[in-house]
Amino acid sequence: MKITSLVTGGAGFIGSHVVRYLLDKGHKVVVLDDLSGGVQSNIDLRAIICIGSITDTTLVQEIFKKYAFTYVYHLAAYAAEGLSHFIRRFNYENNVIGSINLINAAVNHEIKCFVFTSSIAVYGTNTLPLKESQYPKPEDPYGIAKYAVEMDLINAKKMFGLNSIIFRPHNVYGIYQNIGDNYRNVVGIFMNQILKNKPLTIFGDGSQTRAFTYIDDVAPYIANATDIPDAYNQIFNVGDDTVYSVKELAMAVSKAMDAKPNIQTLDKRDEVTHAYADHTRFETIFHPDTYTPLVKGLTEMARWVKENGAHSSKKFKHIEITKNLPPSWK
Template sequence: MKITSLVTGGAGFIGSHVVNHLLKQNHQVVVLDDLSGGDKENINSAALFYEGSILDVTLIHTLFDEYKFTYVYHLAAYAAEGLSHFIRNFNYQNNLIGSVNLINASVTHEVKCFVFTSSIAVYGTNTLPLVETQFPQPEDPYGIAKYAVELDLINAHKMFGMDYIIFRPHNVYGRHQNIGDKYRNVVGIFMNQILENKPLTIFGDGRQTRAFTHIDDIAPYIANSVTVPEAYNTVFNIGSDTVYSVEELAKAVSNAMQSELHIERLEKREEVTHAYANHSKFDTVFNPKKHIDLETGLLEMAKWVKTHGSRSSKEFQNIEITKKLPSSWRKPLKQ
């Protein structure tokens, strides 16, 4: 039986890696991506590519009608957590309404399993390490949207019997990451700043802590999850266990890029100060191989980044609220 999988966001960072792993498993893969954050060069030539939005309901149902998808891997999102406070409508349209469009189509077309990449942003400030049994308390619109999609999937399973798997990754880095986006992906931001001979910008004192996860520690498991019966209708934290402060990360990135450390401190922004997760549940079900340590992962990404060069960050054009918007995110005045 031919297995056909839809990967939304398949031209993006995590999505493109998931596509590669699905192709290795002999899936026919259809990629749907609007290229707002992804790049055509990331897409494996063996996949079928459609440029379009998950807000385009007609396109979605056309694809479902034509390909009769066995599985849906939903990775399309605008994942600028800090910026989401100031682009609330855009955030909910792209990260919630678009997801619901896909869930509706998946129920109607009897998809066997809907795999969703959520985020540990759903937890907000919570007891550390974050664990799946905790009650989510998202503190920004991005996390709220992700949690709403999780709840909708649970409801769709209860109402219509559609199976799902939810992953909550965090702070993922590696090859194919869009380093030209000043609003998200701190490792990419730092490496791009070094390529442009700029200081590394840190919001506040740099004591915020995160666990940074190499792409190869999550993408294969997301792709393979539909073959793991114990994973169905379950939520998993997925990622690294080793915690670093943002300032420690800046030093590690500078070392990987063979650059002297220069830091520029910016005003503190509204964000969860400490966020890292427990992965015991994931480890029990998936029995992953040993994680790639930060030094090794950064060296690999640095090699890729140097080969591809720096990228200019585009200003987000439709800021909806300017009150409390960090000054570094404000559009520069025209000369």
């Protein structure tokens, strides 16, 4: 009998890749996505598509009743970390309440394992490299929301026996990414700006450091996690180890896009200055072969971006707080 898996956010960037890997593994895949960040063309035609939101309790209950899911892969989120300060209610409704709808359904329908993509945003400013053993100190509503869901999953295991696997990916980039989003995914933002002959905008002096991770070093491990018993009820940092400043990234993206570097600095925004993680636990359980070097990953993404052209950038229409909002977001 075929394994049936639900992938929320399956029209989005990471989610669409996870869908493909699951289909290739022989799963029957149902995608639930409201298309607020993803696009339907990202979804593999072999999947069953359900257009709707995880915040729709009735819809969530209906699809769990209709399909006998073995696994849930929860990747749906509004992941604009910096913007989350100014859309607090929207952030918690989508990233917490929507997640709880899924967890409730997973418990009631006795799902074998709930795979959740959290974020290293849960750590906030912490001792580097960031480790799963550290006490999370999220510094923005997005990180707070992700940590709240992590804690709820731990409680659901204790109370109801719901197994989960939690991944904390960071700065993932690659094909199928929404490069038209002004508020997240800096690699995509830079490439879209280059296609539009605009300067690459950097908040502050660009000394912020991150480790940037190619999609192929994340998505297959998320898809395969349910096959690894030792991964159950654990939390994993997942991503690359090599650290770059945002300014260094801008130079690397320009080279990959065959463009002359043109950088414009904006006022510094409230964000964690340095964030990169330790992956010892992930490597011990998943045994990754190699990581994709930044130059190679950017080259692959740049090829896809050039073939598909620039994307229109949309302003977020539901800003709840304008105080201290960066001028470029107004």
